[in-house]
Amino acid sequence: MNFRLDSSRGFTIGIAELTGRLDAQNSKELQKTFVSWLQKTRCLVLDCSAVDFIDSSGLGAIVGCLRKTLEAAGELKLAGLNAKVAMVFELTQAERLFSIFTNAGEAAASFAAAPDSQK
Amino acid sequence: MNISETQAGSITIVAITGTLDASTTKELLKSPAISNPAQSVVMDLEHLDFLDSSGLGALIGTLRKKRERSAETLISCMNDRVRRVFEITNAHRIFHIFDDTAAAVDYATQLTARI
Amino acid sequence: MKTLLAIREREYEWVQQAFPSIHPLLLPICNKPFTEFLIDFAILAGSTEIRLLSDGPLGKVEDYCEDGSRWGIKLSYGHLQAEDSLPELLNKSRKFCTDDRIMIISGFSFIHYDKQLGYANFMSLMPAGTCASCPGGNITLAGPPETSAQELPALPLTLMPLNQIESYFRISMETLETGAARYVLPGYGNEPGCAIGRNVVISKSSEIIKPVSIGNNVQILSGAVIGPGAIIGNNVIVDKESTVKSGIILDNTYIGEHLEINGRIATGNTLIDPARGASIAMEDPHLLSGIRSADKRGSAIRKTVHLLAAAILVALQLIPFLLLFPLLKLLGRWKSGMAICHGAGHGKSFTLPTTLITGNGPLASLASSLSLDRLPLLLRIFTGQLAIIGSTPVPVTLETVVLPGEHQGYRPAVFSYAEAEEWPVNDSDAAIVERYFIVHSTPLKDISMTLKALLNRL
Structure with missing residues (x-):
């Protein structure tokens, strides 16, 4: 999982690149790491273009991430889902x-179209 | 097992009656039309009651040997039981199979005339 | 007239890759095997004898279609070589082709026809030659017309190649929409566009929207929405609150809860996108999974294994039971009763002993952790009423008079799969894990699950 911050738009967007399989083995780790990302910025993108498999626990983890983001009044977007995902x-x-x-x-x-999230 | 050979032009019709298994294949392989690799044959299996793997092996061996000398081995008139053996073993993919002996003879005559 | 059906293996190779468990010639289109459409058309065109020729294996097709007596015709099987030309095909079936007129349908393609029109007359009048074709398939007539040419009637007759999953999906949907007006389709239904097979349980709270075709042995659970444009095969369970529209669910498939299948094909645990050809195999059995059809030999093995396991358990429990039972009975901690429960078959029921060990004393907790309260139930395995592991017996109450109508996934047992898996003891959830394992478990797995259930109580 590679995480970078993008401030080119005047506010900070966190982009996380997920890779490989998202299943029971690493879904807990994702949820844990996600909390630390959320502390850095509330505008987050999960780039799934390198994810080749997702099972229900992986899906559960992503939904968990969304819930945490919404609780923190942030925004979470997904990008690059392949056909299978x-x-x-x-x-x-x-x-x-x-x-x-x-x-x-x-x-x-x-995100620029939704500046509300940058409070 | 009983083997009868009939000549139809340049083609020999080999009709097998009874059982073709480990104990009877030797006899088949010794019969003149089968043992001569240059002779094209039509195997008439209408009265073949039982075929096991060694019998099938003999038929395939015959086909291979004859193909080397550009002669054909065609099958005609299989009953359902023999047909299933051919199908399960995929032997039906390598033989030309006819439901009529005369049609098989015509086909073989054409093939040999072409050469 | 007679008909030759000539289909080469390379023409249907894609089916074997996409649906490995289905014989391509039996690929269901709107719940009817492909070959049956060809047979129907050949009969409509006036054939009394049909021969199916292929270079692939025909065993499964033969098992299904047999000798054709079901359709009142004679059906035989033969072989061809992939490169055989039409004259060669006719020559190889010379004995069969004794009639003047032979119709040859070749290729793995779907015939659009209308069952209400007279194709027999048409086929006997048409001059020899190809009368319909598409890439990879054609219908050809051999031999002179049976009667001399009159005015030729114009009849709709087109072929569509069945050459990939996309065309399969499209043809299936079209067939569902045109429906029983043009083709002979399976299923019952008193309104057009809705065909339902045998032994289908549809929950009252589910919704069926035309057009749909539902096969045999199907369960549609509460809140499910089926259709429009849904083809559900045989032995399918659509679990609660799930939606299937513009989709095909092939035989032996379990669709989990709260799922949406829209414009997709589901087969076993695989979900296929027909437009893109992408497919994914679900590893979560509660999303999608295959249902193995229970064979009788398997169930006999299962019964024997269950009996043996029960005998061992009874032997182990006997001594603790003899020691603890009188004491607990004296202390009033062992309460037993009777309850009427649903049996394994539809509408069956039987009485079962119920046991409750009350109190928190050392004796009572020892008895519970040794599962002594299940001993009276264990004895019911020997009478064949219960399995050692399966579903929790459902008591017959006013609310559950009809329940479990879903008796296929119900096998009353001493221990439940839910106990073994420590599922939340919420009745509806437990029933799901039980249903799942009743279909998926093997006798050997049953034993390990029983041990798990026992250990969970320790």
Whole structure:
């Protein structure tokens, strides 16, 4: 998991690149690490373009991340879901909970349209 | 097992009656039309009641040997039981199989005439 | 007239990759195997004898279609070589082709036809040659017309290649929409666009929206929404609050709770996107999973294993029981009664002993941790009423008069899979894990699950 902060838009956006499988083995770690990211900024993007498999616990972790973000009045966006991961989101209707973008750049750009989150 | 050979032009029809298994394949392989690798044959299996793996092996061996000399081994008139053996073993993929002996003879005559 | 169906293996290779458990020639289109559509059309066109030719294995097709007597025709099987030309095919089936007119349907393609029209007349009048074709498939007539040419009627007859998952999905949906007006489709239903098979349990709170086709042995649980455009195969469970629309659920599939299947094909634990061809195998059995059809031999093995395990358990429990039971009974801590419970079959019920060990004393807790309260139930395994592990027996009460209508996933037992898995003891949740394991567990796994259930009580 690679995390970087992008301040090019005048406020800080945290972009996390998730890789490989997102399953029971590493979903707890994601949730734990996510708390530390959330302390740095409340505008977050999970870039899933390198995620090739997700199971229900991985999905649960991402939903958990969303809940934490909303509690902190922040915003969480997803980017770059491949066809297989997108199908899991669709199947479980989790796609309705998230704003999903084709890539991290678009996801980051979308924050500007919602300056509310930068309080 | 009983083998009868009939000549139809340049093609020999080999009709097998009874059982083709480990004990009877030797006899088949010794029969003149089968042992001559240059002779194209049509195996008439209408009255073949039982075929096991060694019998099938003999048929395939015959086909291979004859193909080396550009001769054909065709199958005709299999009953359902023999057909299933062919299918399970995938032998049906390598043989040309006919439901009529005369049709098989025509086909073999054409093939040999081409060469 | 007679019909030759010639289908080469390379034409349906993609089906074997996409649906490994289905014989491509039996690929269900709107719950009807592909080959049956061809047979229907051949009969409609006036054939009395049909021969199916392929270079692939036909065993499963033969098991299903048999000799064709089901359709009142003679069906036989034969072989071809992939590169055989049409004259070669006719020559290889010379004995079969004794009639003047032969119709040859070749290729793995779907025939659009209308069952209400007279194709027999059409086929006997058409001149020899190809009368319909598409990439990879055609319908050809051989031999002179049976009667000399009159005015040729124009009939709708087109072929569509069935060459990838996308066309399969499209053809299935089209067939569902055109429905029983044009094709002979399976299932019952008193309104068009809604066909339902045998042994289908549909929860009252679920919603069915036309057009749908539902196979045999299907359970639609509460709150599920089926349709529009849903094809549900045989032996399928759609769990609570799930939605299936514009989708195909193939045979033997479990769809978990709160899921949405829209424009997708689900088969076993695999979800396929027909438009992109992408597929994903779910590793979570509570999302999607395959349902193995229970074979009788398997259930006999299971019963024997359960009996042996029960005998060992009874032997182990006997001495502690003889020591503790009189004491607890004297102290009034052992309360026993009877309850009427639902049996394994539909509408069956039987009485079961119930035991409650009360109090927190050392004797009572020892008895509970040794599961002595289950001993009276264990004896019911020998009478065949209970399994050692399965579902918690559901008592017959006013509310559950009809329950469990979902008797397929119900196997009353001494211990429940839910206990073994330590699922939240919430009845509906427990029933899910039980249903799941009743379908998925093996006899060996049953034993380890029973041990787990016992250890959980220690």
